[in-house]
Amino acid sequence: MAGEKLDTVAIVEEKDDSPKIKNLSDFWTFLKKELKPRGNIATPFNLISLPIMILGYIFIVYRLAAGLGKPITNLNQDFPWGLWIGFDVVTGVAFAGGAYVLCFVVYILRAEKYHAIIRATVLNGFLAYLFYAGAIVLDIGRWWNIYNPMIGNSFGVNAVMFLVAWHFFLYMLAELVEFSPTIAEWLGMKRLRKILGSLTLGAVVFGICLSTLHQSGLAALMIMAKNKIHPLWYTEFIPILYFVSSIFAGLSMVIFEGSISHKVFGDQIDEAHHKHYDDILVGLARICSVAMFGYFFLKIILLVHEHAVPYLNSPMGYWFLLEIIGFVLVPCFMFAHGAQQRNTSTIKFAAVITMIGIIINRLNYTFIAYNWYVPLSQKYWPAPMELIITASIILTEIWAFRWIVNRMPVLKEPPAWARKLH
Amino acid sequence: MEELFTYTDIFATKGVEYLIIIAFFILIVAFWGLVNMRPQ
C-alpha cells in the first residue's frame, strides 16, 4: 500500500521522541525525567493553589487522626452526610458521567466527530473517580475498615452501598483500561499499545453498564430516607432521575473543562482540531438540551405522581421550582438556542448554569431537602475545614490532570507510530 | 386501625400523568424543530 511507505518515513523521523524503555532502570530514568516540573513554576495558579493544597493535606491528616466531629465537619446526628458525600462523591460522580456518555457516542454509535475529545474526557472521568470518589475515605468514620466490602468475610450483597462500592472500584479499572493506550504511547511501548487498544470496546461496554448502575445507585442509597427527604424530591424513581441527569451533568462538565483546557493547553492542539471543536460543542449542546427537556418532563410527571403539587406553594416549593426551572429548563433552552445559533459562549454559559443546578440537586438530597423539617438554626452547613479539604482535593485533581496532559498525548496528536494503527 | 379500611385510590394520578405525556409529545415536536432549526 502506498500510504504505508509514507508512514514508515514518519516513524523514522519521530522515533527520537518516543522513549526506548527496555528494562526497569530505563523506566525509572524516564519517569524521573517526566516527574520534573516543566515551564514556569511560579504561575499565579500555582501560587494560589499550592498553599490551599498543603493546608488541606494537613487537615486531612488531622481528620484521620481526630475523627469526624467538630471542628473538622459540622456533621451531626440529624445530618450524617454533608459536603464530602453530597458534593465530592455524589456530584463529582455525576460530573464524571461525561466519560461514559461520550464512550457510548464514540465507540458504540461510532460518531467519529467526538473522537477528538474522548481522551481528555476519559482522563477527566478517571481522575474524578480517583480523587472525588476517593474522597469517600475521608468521610468514612472507620476508614481503617475500608477494605471490608472488598475482601471482608461478610459481604452485604443485598445492600445498595455494596453495589456502589464495587462499581466505583471496577469502573475505575475500566476507565484505566480505556485510557491505557495513551499511557502506552507515552512510554513508547508499541506492542502493549496494540494489546491495550484491543481491550477498549470491552472496557467501554462494561464501563457503561457500571456507570448506568452506580449513577442510579447513588440515588438508590437515599431510597430508604423516604420519610426524611421532602416529598417534592423523594420518589421511588430517583435512581432514574440521577441516571438521566448524569448525562447532561457529565456533558456540561465536558464543555466546561474543554473550554478551559483549550485556553490553557491551546499550544498542544493543532489548527484543524481548534476549528473542529466548535462543531463538537454544538453537538454536545444539542444532546444536553434534549436530555434536559426529557428530564424536566420526568420531574413534572413525578411531581404529579407523588402527589407533591400542594407543596409547591411553600418555601421548599419555591426552592424546587428554582431548581427545575432556573437550573434545568432555562439552560435547556440556552443549550438549544446556543446550538442553533452556533454561539459557543451561550453554550458554555448554559453548561455552567447546568452544573450549578446539578450541585443544588445533589446537595438537596444529601442535606438541604433531607430532614427539611429541622429548624434552620440546627441545619447542617459545611465547616471551613470541610471546604478547604474539598478545595484541596479538586486542586490536586487539576494538578494531576495538568501533569498528564503536558506529558501524554491526550490533547496533542499521538506519536506517528500510534497514528498508523488508525 | 380504622384508617386501614378507608379506600385510597393508588392510581389517582394516572390520568393526569397521561395528559402530561400527550403535552410532552406535542412539545417535543416543537422543541425538536427548535434544536434543529437552521441559523438565520
Add this chain to the structure above:
Amino acid sequence: MDRRNFLKIFGSGVATAATGNLLNPAKTNASEDNQATEFYGILVDTTRCIGCRRCEKACAEANGLPVPDIDELTNKSVLEKMRRTSDTQYTIINRYDTEKGPIYVPKRCMHCNQPGCAAACLVKAMRKRPSGHVTWDANCIGCRLCMVSCPFDIPKFEYTKAMPRIQKCNLCYDRYKKGGIPACVEVCPTQVLVFGTRRQILEEGKRRIAADPDKYVNHIYGEYEVGGTSHLYLSSVPFEQIGFRKDLGTVPYPEYSTGFLFAVPFIFVLWPIAMLGINRATKKDDESGHGENHENKEHEKGKH
C-alpha cells in the same frame, strides 16, 4: 455423616443461599435465617410509666455508658425538654403533656422486623439476629447509611471520637445470650415494659386494650408500622401526641430498595447485548473500513 445426609444438608444450604439471599424478593440481609426462632421484643405500656428514669440508669450501667443522675430534682429539669437517644444514651424517657395529663414515653431502637439499617449495611455490621435483636459489629466502615435509612432516627455516630462506633440499643443482646432479660425491663418498678416473644407481647397488648378499651387507643404502635417492629407501644392518647410518626407506612423499609437492586442483573445482561449489537450494526463494510476507530477494528481482528 453419610453421603446422602451430607447431600441433603448441602443441597438445602445451596437452595437457601440461592433463593434466600439472591432471588426471593422479600429477603434482604435484614432477614437472614429469621425462621430460626421467634423474634423477642418489648411491650411498652406508656400508661404505666412514671418517668423515674431508672431504665435509663440501668441501660447505661449495662452498656458501659455515662450513668445519669436520676434523683427527683434532676428528673424534673431533664424531663422539661424533649430529648432523643444519643451516642451515649440508648434509651431516654420524654414527658408529653396531653389532654390526659403528662404521659411518659421511653424511646429506644424499635428493632424492626425488617430493619432499614441492616438492609443498608454493606458489610453486615448491622444485623437482625434470629432472636430479633438488631445489633452492630466492629467490622463497620462508618459510612452512616444506617442513620440515613432508619425511619426512627435511631443509630447514632460517635462524631467526637477518633475511632467512632455506631451506638444504639441492642435489646441487651449479651444479656440475652447469657439467658437474661434486658436491663431496662428488669429494673422497671411499674412493669411498663414486658419482655417476651413478639407473639406473646402482641397478645398481651391486645388483651390489655380489650380489657380496658376506654383507657387505651385501639392501636398498637409497631404492630404494622414499617412492616412490624419488636418494640410495641400502647397509649392512652393518639400516638402522634406522644412523639410517634404516623406517616411511616406499613411497608418494610428494605422493600423500597428492591426495585433498584432487582434491576441490576437485567442491566448487566441487556446493556452489553444492546451495545454490542449497535456497535456491530453501525459498522461499515469490512472492505471499505475507512473512518473507523482503530480500537474496534482491532477488536474484530482479534476475534478472527
